Every structure is written in structure tokens, then in C-alpha cells.
Amino acid sequence: MRMKLCVPFLGALMLAVLSACSSKMGELSSDYFTVTPQVLEADAGKVPATINGKFPEKYFNKKAIVEVTPVLRWDGGEARGEATTFQGEKVQGNDQTISYKMGGNYTLRTSFDYVPEMAKSELYLEFKATVGKKTVEIPAVKVADGVISTSEMVEQTLESATPATGNDAFQRVIKEKRDANIMFLIQQANIRASELKNAKNFTAEAKDINESANKKITDIEISAYASPDGGLDLNTGLAEKRRDNTEKALGRELKKADITAPVDAQYTAEDWEGFQELVSKSDIQDKELILRVLSMYSDPEQREQEIKNISAVYKTLADEILPQLRRSRLTLNYEIIGKSDEEISKLAKENASELNLEELLYAATLTNDQNEKMNIYQSAVKLYPEDCRAYNNIGKIYYQQGNMDKAESYYKQSLQHKESPEANMNLGLISLKKGDVAAAETYLGKAAGAEGLNEAMGNLYIAQGKYDQAVASFGETKTNSAALAQILAKNYNKARTTLDGIQTPDAYTDYLKAVLAARTNNPSAVTASLKKAVSANPSLAKKAAVDLEFAKYFTNADFMSIVQ
Structure with a gap:
């Protein structure tokens, strides 16, 4: 009788024990999780991760609901990803169901907004579990380390970027010309006394130019014409005589004025081009009909006949247009010689008001002293406040000095005076420096034609995580940003060439050399380059000490002696 009572009791006890075991959802091993990438890496301001996880067999209680949240933790803070919920087989809901007997696999995709503190961080999965109304504790599991933040160095490499300059339009030698006409009567080649005055006046002006200290005559042109009425042979002889007579008359006047200059005398038998120009104006x-005839026929005689057939207008042509074509055109070509570099530099320092705007802007290019440049541009702003270029160029100096607030202010003042591509490009660089990629893209979209735009676009592409496009945009540019793009695109040979070719290397040049050496397994170059970088900028020691680019050197004595 006692045996009969014991058997049911033991069965119930075993069932209770088994039930208790089946509801226990304890700690999960990190072996159940893989993360891509294995070490988290910042990309375009984000830290993405793909987590492949597994609930093992006979683990997931049939009545359980488990919420899984990726959390990136660092000293003093954390960033939480989006939670994903899983449910047991007896739970009614729309979440992924996990079999108790078979377990189940799942994939989580998460992304965190990058902050610098993430350089030394760890990725955990946190679990919030319930079985029925009971809360079940599942300890968080560390699944990855993070974060490699090399891509975020673009904010530092931008410091050595080259902003666009508002260039001057200075020309030391300016080419000018003066024209005069000697008119002829129909079918005549002799120069009338009234027209000879034009030659005398032309010569008088040439004499003034010849005697000017900053002007020089290069040559004189004579172009003689006949109007396109009459036969071609007649007009050829007529135009030739007009040329010869004009050349002789002008030659006499030039000799009296003691002017020696090359004279190029030409003639055109029938001035159809001049005819077309006068008619069109x-x-x-019926001028459209006349112009159509000119476009339809190229033979001079046929042209003339077709135009004469338009009898209603031919008399007007004969009275108003053709007489203007019977001429010799005199052209005086000369140069205005500007101030020398020495004169411009001296005036820029001592009396800037004696310089025009282009000379003043040019003066700034004659010195490498940033203070002198600043003074010159300030003078330009004072004397020519409506021109946008000096404001932009003052902003460039402030940018190169690291004063981004003042640089931004002057770039915006430049845009207030004119929507220039240079100021837009430079504000794009400022926006990238501030981490505002959207604003940078807007500004750079308005910078077509700015010198150095490809380099600026390369920096934008880095910030957007488009590393191959960045490499293409930089081309053969030798800058820190170009090398950074090449490292991120894993084009290590080109990155090495770029870094070696930078004309004015700085601490970040050497830091990038150390990163490149770490990625290409060159320990001696890692320590040598990092030592130079830290010597130039001691704050880089702290960065290197937690930079996972150097993770395998954290136990290296030489490395640690540099970063401690």
C-alpha cells in the first residue's frame, strides 16, 4: 500500500523538477554570437554592426518572451540600439518564435551614432526576459570590441586642406586698340581732304600713346574694303588702290610724328561680312529676306543679283548700307604696361589707395607672410567693400590658422556680396570640420568652378563613407585627407606614396604613417612614425593608447613607452 502511494508522489516530484529546469533560462556563452566586423569601425559617422546569434537547444522556454538589445558601452556612457523581441512556442504574438527543442538562430543589424568616447568601448547584448508573469534574469553578454575610428580623422586632416582663393584678375600688360575710318566715294580710291583729317587725328593719338611712359605701340593695321556692288574684278582693283593710298598717306603722317611701328596693310575686295553685320543691325x-539670301548663296555675283532682285529695298541699301563699306579701317594696337612687382608691394604697404582692386589683390600673392597678406586684404575690404574676394581670402587665412569661427564669418560675408564658388567651397570645408555633412554637400553643390573643388569633394566622400570615390576625387593630390581616403579604401601602396609626397607634413601625417604601418605589419615603422607624431602633437599619445588600429601593440614595450 505504501509503495503504491510513493510511485505517484515520485512521479509528480520529477515532473515538477523537470518543469523547473525547462523554465530556467540562464547565462548565454559568447560562443553563441558572431559580430561583423569583429572589431567595430566608424563609417560615415555611424558604427554599424551585424550580430548573428543563437539560442541553444532546450533553452528557450515555450512561454518565454525575450527582448534583446545591442548596447555599446564605454567609460561614462553607452549607446543603445534597437531592441528585437523573440517568443516561445506557446506565446501568441508576431515576433520570431524560437523552438525549445531545436533552439533558433537570428540576425540583428544595428548602428550607433559615433562619438569619440567610443574609441575604447565594448558591444554587449542585454536581455530582458519573462516567463509568464515571472521575470527571468539573463546576464548581458559581451560580443565585440570597438571602435576603430580612423575614418573620423577627416575632421583633423581637414585642418591641412587648402581653401579656395578669390583670385585677382591682375594683368601687367593690357592690350588695347584704337580705330579710325577713312571713307571713300563710290568707285573712288583717292583720299579726300576731309578724310585725311581722320588720318591726322589717328596719328596724333598714336603719338600720345608712343610718348606715354607706360604704353607701347605693337603695330598698326590697315584694312581696305570695297562694297559688294559691282563686278569682282572692279572691286578687287578698287580695294587694292584704297589700301595703297591709305598706306602712303598714313606713312607720311607717322613719319612726321616720328613714330616707328610695323604696318600691316590688307584689302578685301567685297566686304560681305560688313554688309551682313550692318543689315542685321x-x-x-525685308532685312530677314536679305540675310536669308546671304545664307543661301556663297557666290558673290549670285548674291548681288538676288539682292538686286529685291527691288523694293535695293535703293535703301545703296543709300544707307553700301556707302559705309567703302572705307579703309585704321587700327592702332598697343599695350598698357602696369606697375612692377616691387612698386605694387611697396604701395600695398605704404599707400594702398594708389592701387586698383586687382593690383591690391595681386599684391597679396607677392608675399608668403600671413600677417602681410592679412593687412593687404583688410585694405582691400576697406577700399573696395563691395568685392567678395578679399573677405573670402581673409577667411582662408583664418582657416589655415585654425580659427574656424572667424573663417566661417568672413566666408559668409563674402557670400553676402556675391554668390561665389570659392566661398561656397570653403563653407563646405567648414561644415565638414563641424561634422555637418548635409550642409557641406549643399555648399559644395554651389562651388562648381572653384579651384581645389576635387580635393574638397574628396573630403566630403570620406565623411559619407564613399572611400573609392574619395580616392578618385583626390587624384594625385598629396594631402593628409588623400592619404586617409587611400588607407580607408585599402589602397596602401598609393597611401604610402601620398604620405611621402606631402610637402609640409604635420603630426597627423606621421600618425597616418603609423596607422598604415600597423595595417601592413611593419612594427618598426609603427613606433618610429608614432614617436614623431606624438613629439609634434603630444595629445596624440592619448589617442594612440586606445586606438584599436594599434591593438596588437598594446603589450609592446616600445609602443607603450611612446603613448604613456
């Missing part, structure tokens, strides 16, 4: 009736 006139308000003659």
Missing part, C-alpha cells in the same frame, strides 16, 4: 524692310 538695321531696321530695313
